[in-house]
Amino acid sequence: MTILIGLLSGILFGLGLSIADMINPHKIINFLDIVGDWDPSLAFVMIGALIPSAIAFYWIRKRNAPLLDSQFHTSNLKHIDRPLMLGSATFGVGWGISGFCPGPAVTGLSFFNPEALVMVISIYLGFIVQKFIVKKLSP
Amino acid sequence: MTSFTPYSALLGGGIIATSVIILLLFNGRTAGISGIMHELLPPHYTHYGWRIAFLLGLVLGGFVFQLFSDDYAPPRQDSPLWLIGLGGFLVGIGSRYGSGCTSGHGVCGLASFSKRSLFATLTFMGFGGLSVFVIKHIIG
Numbered sequence: 001m002t003i004l005i006g007l008l009s010g011i012l013f014g015l016g017l018s019i020a021d022m023i024n025p026h027k028i029i030n031f032l033d034i035v036g037d038w039d040p041s042l043a044f045v046m047i048g049a050l051i052p053s054a055i056a057f058y059w060i061r062k063r064n065a066p067l068l069d070s071q072f073h074t075s076n077l078k079h080i081d082r083p084l085m086l087g088s089a090t091f092g093v094g095w096g097i098s099g100f101c102p103g104p105a106v107t108g109l110s111f112f113n114p115e116a117l118v119m120v121i122s123i124y125l126g127f128i129v130q131k132f133i134v135k136k137l138s139p
Numbered sequence: 140m141t142s143f144t145p146y147s148a149l150l151g152g153g154i155i156a157t158s159v160i161i162l163l164l165f166n167g168r169t170a171g172i173s174g175i176m177h178e179l180l181p182p183h184y185t186h187y188g189w190r191i192a193f194l195l196g197l198v199l200g201g202f203v204f205q206l207f208s209d210d211y212a213p214p215r216q217d218s219p220l221w222l223i224g225l226g227g228f229l230v231g232i233g234s235r236y237g238s239g240c241t242s243g244h245g246v247c248g249l250a251s252f253s254k255r256s257l258f259a260t261l262t263f264m265g266f267g268g269l270s271v272f273v274i275k276h277i278i279g
Binding site: 001002003004005006007008009010011012013014015016017018019020021022023024025026027029030032033034035036037039040041042044045046047048049050051052053054056057060061065066067068069071072073074075077078079080083084085086087088089090091092093094095096097098099100101102103105106107108109110111113114115118119120121122123124125126127128129130131133134 | 140141142143144145147148149150151152153154155156157158159160161162163164165166167168169170172173176177180188189190191192193194195196197198199200201202203204205211212213214215216218220222223224225226227228229230231232233234235236237238240241242244245246247248249250251252253254255258259260262263264265266267268269270271272274275276
């Protein structure tokens with residue numbers, strides 16, 4: 001059952017990204033380009049996503065557990081630390097260069113967009129290298 | 140140049156909201172796509188099922204959209220593929236190191252009023268803006 005919910009949730013997410021045209025890297029780059037021909041669409045996607053989910057999350061979190069599991073698996077981290085800062089900055093640079101974040105890269109595969117495929121592969125390369133760096137750096 | 144599309148943006152955002160809501164309500168999970176992708180790699184040996192299903196769904200969602208819209212092909216960035224690859228590589232490293240991406244921090248985290256996610260979202264938008272500024276207006 002959790003698999004079916006995962007599938008349904010993924011389909012909705014991919015459909016939402018497609019309807020909002022967030023799979024179009026030009027929309028992303030023009031959102032980030034505030035001194036150019038600024039396209040604020042991405043901000044409206046976030047408003048449309050955040051208002052209902054903030055209200056729903058508030059109610060869901062009052063429960064002791066989700067419907068299909070014994071506990072929530074959400075992050076409990078609170079502190080703004082160095083990895084969060086450096087990681088988010090690195091992510092932002094990559095997002096600006098490519099015009100893709102992970103969701104649109106995966107959904108972009110359905111449009112047989114070779115750029116989406118390059119993104120998915122290079123994101124995984126980044127995961128693997130990151131794991132290697134962290135292992136080297138942490139005692 | 141792209142035109143501002145507020146209605147389809149809000150509608151798409153609303154559909155994304157239903158996606159993240161059902162995943163939290165039923166499975167108790169955050170729809171953080173970089174996290175879901177990453178957790179397919181070892182050593183996360185459990186709970187593969189819903190993650191694979193979710194990623195498959197992301198692709199299927201694109202197909203569902205194409206059923207209802209005749210010959211839509213999303214424009215490509217038209218940067219050289221090595222540059223897209225470099226972007227993807229940084230997206231991969233950064234989303235792991237920063238524990239999240241646009242979906243995990245920008246949607247789920249902000250909807251949970253997480254200070255970390257607000258900080259992350261402002262940071263990646265700021266640096267995204269900076270890299271676009273350098274590429275488009277300085278390098279040209």
